[in-house]
Amino acid sequence: MNVPTVAIENVPDPLPEQLSVIDVREPEEWVAGHIDGAIHIPLSQLTERVQEVPEGQSLVVCKVGGRSAQAVAYLGQLGHDVVNLEGGMLDWAGAERPMVSETPDAPYVA
Template identity: 70%
Template sequence: MTVPTVAVSGVPDPLPEGLAVLDVREDVEWRAGHIDGAVHVPLGELAGRLGDLPEGQTLVVCKVGGRSGQAVAWLAQQGYDVVNLDGGMLEWQAAGRPMVAEGDAPPQVV
């Protein structure tokens, strides 16, 4: 199965209405910096938290694209409309796209 993938340059800025973002990184990565409005469900919790997932087309992100690729492959088999962000949050940050963090530190990808 081919995992549907998009480059950061192919993601509209700002994100369009109706495009949800699912972040499958671990809690410490999420707190350090994430896309504003994203839904956070760590990859290991995905199967048990399908009810928490956004509806409609969803951009799935992790740090570099590996975990989100696994998530997209599995979610697509479950019938979800998902696409993997090639290069993950590292590419998002490198492209100067907006991020938010928990706490007082500036957002960063860890």
């Protein structure tokens, strides 16, 4: 199966308004640090929450790209315009892209 993938250097900074970010990591990973404005739908909940994925283009992220590739394959089969972030949140953080946290601590990739 061919999963559309994009490298961090090909992701616009700042992200365009029409692009949605879907974060499929687990809750404890999300709380530690995530992309501001991202929609949090853990991979294990994606099938029952798929209606929360907005129409239009989405960038799907996880920690290193494996779970998000599964999500992209699934959402693509349903007709969504989705792409997997190669290297996931580790590459996002490594490129010093902005992140937010749900705690008073500085955001980080858990």
